[in-house]
Amino acid sequence: MSETTWFVLAIVIYMGLMLAIGYWSYRKTDKYDDYVLADRGLNPFVAAMSAGASDMSGWLLMGLPGALFLTGMSELWIAIGLLVGAWANWKWVAPRLRSYTEISNNSITLPSFFENRLRDRSRALRVIASIIIIFFFTFYVSSGMVSGGRYFEATFGGEYLTGMLIVAAVTVAYTFIGGFLAVSYTDAVQGMIMFASLIIVPVMALIALDNPSDIWSWAANNDYGPYTDGVGNPTYFNMIAGVSAAAIIGNLAWGFGYFGQPHILVRFMALRTPAEAKQGRWIGVGWMFLCILGATFTAIIGTVFFSQNPDIAVTDREAFETIFLDMGRILFHPLIAGLVLTAVLAAIMSTMSSQLLVVSSSLIEDLYKIVAKKLPNENVLINLSRTAVVVVAVIAGILAVNPSDTILGLVGFAWAGFGSAFGPIVLASLYWKRLNAPGAIAGMITGAVTVFVWGNFFSDIIYEMVPGFILATLVMVAVTLATSKPKPEVTEEFDQAAKLARVTAKNEDTDFETAAVKVERGEV
Template sequence: MTETTWFIIAIIIYMAAMLAIGYWSYTKTDKYDDYVLADRKLNPFVAAMSAGASDMSGWLLMGLPGALFVTGMSELWIAIGLLIGAWANWMWVAPRLRAYSEVANNSITLPSFFENRVHDKSRALRIIASLIIIFFFTFYVSSGMVSGGRYFEATFGGEYLNGMLIVAAVTVAYTFIGGFLAVSYTDAVQGMIMFASLIIVPVMALLALDNPSDIWTWAASNDYGPYTDGIGNPTYFNMIAGVSAAAIIGNLAWGLGYFGQPHIVVRFMALSSPAQARTGRWIGVGWMLLCILGATFTALIGTVFFSQNPDIAVTDRSAFETIFLDMGRILFHPLIAGLVLTAVLAAIMSTMSSQLLVVSSSLIEDLYKIVVKRLPSEGVLINLSRTAVVAVAVIGALLALNPSDTILGLVGFAWAGFGAAFGPLMLASMYWKRLNTAGAIAGMVTGAVVVFVWGNFFGDIIYEMVPGFIAASLALIGVSLLTSPPPAQVAREFEQAAKLNTVFQDDEDVDIEAAAAQVKDA
């Protein structure tokens, strides 16, 4: 059989596994809360792997290795910032948010939590938050479909449209039938595929080298990739060479974005109890660290791997983002190589499915349920959520038919948009009793607007996350202090949430619903 045939077999195996998980999740989904948040019974391993896989996307397997290959270790600042941010998110937000969402009227989406947290009777906070989510994530979904089409073009030489539709159809199918449980478990499997591939590929490439120790010196003094003048890249191992302080600060600031990413923090709300955040933290951050190391060594080993044999070359000769895929093709039997190539597909689909479900939840839970006078049955709500998944996917597909820089460019600052709009608000919700509705709205809107304006007009100065996060924090604090304090009930719930979180530090086996009722009655 040809290499392409083996690749197709591998892809079919992978797609069938994802659909099987979707069907299994369908059999476990009876209630609306099951569909939206897995009835809050997600175990920490699945939550951690799901959060990581839905976060990293194709950047981890293609963008980061390519950047490190071309520029050197100075590209690691973003990875360091993300690693610190992920740890801080699991440490400071995850347990508190799980406890607080239980106290705050059993909130199941981020906009509903914010509304319940400050007791906003106007519904403005919830509506604005949901509109921000719907707008940015619709374009994110479109970007995932574009990536799927490009993946099939590069891997099989197939048609962009066919590849886009295949990726979109399978992702929509398992999200449609299985909801949050399907998304979480497929993400966990996809995260394990990404992890295994990022460990196996560089290890096998290292073993294939004539002299493995060359990886520590080769790039700085020998030609490779884009360097053909006989001196290599002398600053390859220097993390500060040619990088301004503003660039380092901006790259590290990517970590701030974690506090406000709806598709990540929703995993915290689905944990069985706040105590599981500790286990999730070690699993999630450990997975992320090892994956980043795998991506780093893929680039480092690649500088020698593609230089010692003139008969092999990187397919992408501009950004060199295919070094991971090219290594897999060269080193393994086509079937194994095809399974390795599914790691990139897994990264694309895990992110896209999470975004589809978050947008669907916002449409139904945060907008539809506000306007209807009579709440429909559980079955109707589930079917409406499924319909919303398809509707968002169709819009995303229409935008992806003719991909443009405008669509793909939005993805670049959407992380900053969510981070600045929701990040300061999330931290204040967890740790500041004085937060009120006016301050929450002011901070959220300011963060989104500053990121949008700065990213379009001043992005070359410093990453828009920095001014956006600072401006949102100042607006949130300033407006909260200049306006009336929140109602007494808000302060009581704040204290109840803090106390509930403390309960699980002393005894991890406590039933959270019973503990929440006990805290409220105390």
């Protein structure tokens, strides 16, 4: 069989596995809460792997290795910012958000949590949060479809539109039928595929080198890739060479985005207990660290790997984002190489499915349910959520037919939008008793508008996350302090949620439901 045939076989196996998980999840989804949040029954391994896979997307396997290969270690600042941000998110947000969302009227979406936490009777907070989610996630899902189309172009030399439609159709299919459980378990499998590929490919490439120790000096002293003037890239291993302070701050600021990403935060809300956030943190951050390490060594080893043999070359001669894929093709049998190539698909699809489900949940839970005169039964709500998945996918697909921005540009814009609009509100909701609804609304709007304006007109100065997060925080605090204090029932619930998080964190064997009752009665 030809190489392409083997690749197609590998992808068919992968797609079939994703659909099988979707069907299995469908059989276990009986209630609306099952479809939206897996009835808060996610174990920490699945939650951690799902959060990581839905977060990283194709950037981890293509964008990061390509940037490190092309420029050098100065491109690591984003990775460092993301790693620190992920750790902080699991440490300080996950356990409190898990306990607080259940105590606060069993909130199953981020907008419903904001409304219930602050007792906003106007519904404005919930509606505005939902609009922000729908707006930014439509662009985010569109970027995933663009990645899928370009993946098929680069891998098979096929049509962009055909590849985009195939990736979108399979992702929509398992999200449509299986809901949150399908998304979480497919994400976990996809995360393991990404992890295995990012470890195996650089290790096998290192073994294939004539002199493995060359990787620590080759790029700085020898020609490779785009460097052909005989001196190589002398600053390759220097993390600050040619990088401004604004660029470093902007790249590190990507880490702030974690506090406001609905598709990641919903994994915390779905944990079985707050105590399991600790185990999830070690699994999730450990996975992320090793994956970033694999991507980094893919680039470092690649500088030697593609230089020692003139018969092989990187397919992408501009951004060099195909070095991971090219290594896989060269090193392995076509079937194994095809399975390695599915790691990129896994990264793309895991992110898309998570975002589709969050938008669907927001449309039904946060918009439809608050205007419906009569609440329909469980089956109708599930079917409405499934319909919303398809509608959002169609709109995102229309935007992806003729993409007007780079993949990283679309992702960066949406990441900053959520980080700035929701990040300060999430942190304040969990740790600031004084926060009120007017302050949250003002901060949320300020963050979203700042990112939109700055990203379109001033992005060359510094990444829009920085001004967006800072201004949102300042406005949120100022408006909160200038308006009335929250009612006693709000502050009492805040104290209960904080106490419950502390109690369950001390002993992982503590039964969450029993502890919640004792805290409510004042027995602990």
